[in-house]
Amino acid sequence: MQSDNPTAAILLIGDEILSGRTRDLNAHHLAGILNGIGIDLREIRVVADDHPAIVAALRALDQALGGAWDMVFTSGGIGPTHDDITADAVADAYGTVLEINADARRMMEERWTRLGMEITEARLRMARIPVGATLIENAESAAPGFSIGGAHVMAGVPSVFRSMVEALVPRLNPGRPPVSETIRVDRPESDVADGLREVAGRFADLSLGSYPFRDEAGFGTNLVIRGLDPDRVAQAAAALRDRLAL
Amino acid sequence: MQSDNPTAAILLIGDEILSGRTRDLNAHHLAGILNGIGIDLREIRVVADDHPAIVAALRALDQALGGAWDMVFTSGGIGPTHDDITADAVADAYGTVLEINADARRMMEERWTRLGMEITEARLRMARIPVGATLIENAESAAPGFSIGGAHVMAGVPSVFRSMVEALVPRLNPGRPPVSETIRVDRPESDVADGLREVAGRFADLSLGSYPFRDEAGFGTNLVIRGLDPDRVAQAAAALRDRLAL
Structure with a gap:
């Protein structure tokens, strides 16, 4: 699919995955949101709770560090325990x-006071933020995420991750959301491959994908046409229905 | 966790993810199986249906190509359609x-004959295998995966992926499976951080992880102790219960 949309990667950090x-629930959640605002997710990585692995992944993924993509969204490793090393690695x-x-x-103390919780050193560890970063609010449990360079650093707990994503999305530079049309065919992928290839060749500005599935009735195929121009997508869908006699 | 176990990566290929x-269902499925046979999964990547992206990921991940890990398991992009480019990229x-x-x-023709399906060029495309590769059987839909270098190349459709994994696992060089013990604490992570850090310091040969969750009762934490020596894991669990007064 031809596009000038901003590009992105997701970096999940966690031995448990x-x-x-x-x-993991977070990558799929964020992938759908990015698609909806025209940010082109190009890569997902999962690495261990390992300082050098996190640093290497950020360097490979964030254009601000010489990496491949305009922005990178991280999930995991910003809690209060000894294995939460993401903030340290990001600062490095x-x-x-x-x-x-x-x-x-202040955000965290407000919440703790309201809940009658003590301010401990372990809790304060979550207020350690890289100098120069902007905070990402967390309506769920107060301890914030943060943005620095092209990186947006968020929590791993799904409810907290979602809350941070919600706070962050309005601040992102969006692109042009793709439109898509799905044609379901109750035939195996190999039955539609020739027609699909031919139509794809005529619509090089679009992405024509073929996604086989298996259900109780046997193998079937979802044909998905994606592009930025709704008219072109509709034309390709019509051409595909025509070619496959649907 | 200290270990001499073989290391691995998973590479998922697919715009649809x-x-x-x-x-994706496949990475989580395979992660559990690898853990159970002592193969240490160190990284997961998802890349687009894009030839250079697939080649670059294989080079980064497979030690046989100068990459980081002993083996890499791929999923996706080996079907019959124009967007199935994994086999071409792997051969390159x-x-x-x-x-x-x-x-x-032969495997595919046997199935097609049985089902009364035609042998078409699109179907035969799935018999294109890199010269020098070993086949991975597919009891589900016949078209096989294959192994070459340190890479094991499998389908994206979950039922087919699982069938290939089942055929492949007995051929893998296993390690020593880790044992783990989980202690559930109905307190937020920050309440147990100090005790956890202290005990983790005394058991540097083990991995002590802390996984916060949120359910209807509020925030809680799973403490997970992993290691290769069951006695050491049990000692660490006892020390942790003692230190946290559980």
């Missing part, structure tokens, strides 16, 4: 240091 | 070419 213990990657951030501290 | 259209990455593989053709 790699060990198979936890199934962007050549800055962590400091207790006064605004972050 | 990046656009948020499809939620490993410096070989695609040819109709006689065994793959």
